[in-house]
Amino acid sequence: VGAVYCALVHHPVRDREGRTVTSAVTTLDVHDIARSCRTYGVAGYFVVTPIEAQQVLVNRILEHWRTGAGKTRMPERSEALSICRVSASLADVLVAISEREGRAPITYTTAARAMAAKPTMTYAAAGAAMASQSGPSLVLFGTGHGLATEVLEMADVGIEPIAGRAGFNHLSVRSAVAISLDRLLGSPATPSHNQGG
Ligand code: SAM
Numbered sequence: 102v103g104a105v106y107c108a109l110v111h112h113p114v115r116d117r118e119g120r121t122v123t124s125a126v127t128t129l130d131v132h133d134i135a136r137s138c139r140t141y142g143v144a145g146y147f148v149v150t151p152i153e154a155q156q157v158l159v160n161r162i163l164e165h166w167r168t169g170a171g172k173t174r175m176p177e178r179s180e181a182l183s184i185c186r187v188s189a190s191l192a193d194v195l196v197a198i199s200e201r202e203g204r205a206p207i208t209y210t211t212a213a214r215a216m217a218a219k220p221t222m223t224y225a226a227a228g229a230a231m232a233s234q235s236g237p238s239l240v241l242f243g244t245g246h247g248l249a250t251e252v253l254e255m256a257d258v259g260i261e262p263i264a265g266r267a268g269f270n271h272l273s274v275r276s277a278v279a280i281s282l283d284r285l286l287g288s289p290a291t292p293s294h295n296q297g298g
Contacts, residue, residue, distance in 0.1 A: 102232055104144035104202060105286060106239045107278065108194050109134060111150040113249035124245035126155045131162055131185060132178065133275045134242075139181040141282040144237070145198070147188045159187045191241075191252065198237055206239035208256040211281055212247055213270050219259040224284035227260050231285060240281065242274050 109130055112123035131148060138146040148159050163182055165171045172179040188194045199205045209227055210216075222230065231238045241248060241256060253259060263272065263280050272280070 103234050104237045105142070105231055106145045106147065106194075106198055106206060106237060107134070107138050107143050107242065107282075108147040108149050108188070108191065108239060109242050109244065109274065109278075110191065110248055110252065111148070111152075111155070111244050112190075113251060114243050114245035115247050115249055117246055119246075121249045121251075122245060123150065123152060126150055126159055127244070128158075128162060130244070130275060131159055132182070134278050135181040135185045136178070137275075137279045137282055139184055141286040143184065143282065143286075145201075146185045147194045147197070148185065149188045149191055149194060151189050156187045156189065159185075163187075194239065198239060202237040204236050206237040207234070207258065209238060209240045209258045209260050210248055210253050210256040211240065211242055211260050211262075211277060212253065213262050213272065213277075214247075215262055216253050216259050219253065220257075221259045221261050223261050224263075224281065227258065228285040230258075240285070242278055242281075244274055 111126060113121045114124050116122045126148065135146050150156060150159070163185055166175070166179045166182045186197070188197065195205055207230070215221065241252060260281070262270070263277065
């Protein structure tokens with residue numbers, strides 16, 4: 102089984118009008134997504150932002166939990182954040198993974214809306230592909246109003262959107278990551294012992 106990586110992209114993403122922008126880092130995304138990633142055995146979680154001040158902010162959070170006062174107070178959080186790294190660009194993420202794994206990852210995008218003219222896979226198929234290949238995979242998540250078209254186009258595979266039931270499709274990225282990781286890497290549900298009782 103190849104290593105699975107995640108990246109939270111703050112650039113390039115879309116704004117409300119569809120323009121390509123850089124979004125601001127939400128500190129909650131750093132912690133919560135690291136915990137989900139650590140829970141599902143993700144090998145590395147990259148927070149991607151080209152803005153230096155934002156890189157400093159994320160590194161300060163990581164520092165606090167990895168070595169600072171946070172480590173002794175909440176060791177689990179420290180462990181989760183140990184897989185988190187800041188990266189200036191998606192290109193840097195690809196280089197970092199390639200150096201560590203000896204080959205480039207297969208890249209998967211996630212989005213709330215389906216992209217036409219793009220090879221798409223269901224979560225089940227993408228999870229099976231990740232489990233059967235020996236090379237690394239990288240799952241990309243957006244911020245703002247989602248990953249920019251250029252990212253959706255450059256990636257190898259687009260994963261079909263998570264569909265709820267109520268016609269409302271505005272998951273926070275933190276929820277989308279947790280649901281995605283469970284669908285891609287979670288163990289099948291254990292049969293209930295209470296069935297029929
Ligand atoms: N500011 C927002 C927040 O509350 O987190 C950021 C929203 S951002 C567009 C949401 C990201 O979560 C998307 O880029 C995508 O990666 C993922 N996402 C959201 N809804 C999804 C869905 N239905 N299926 C798959 N991924 C989804």
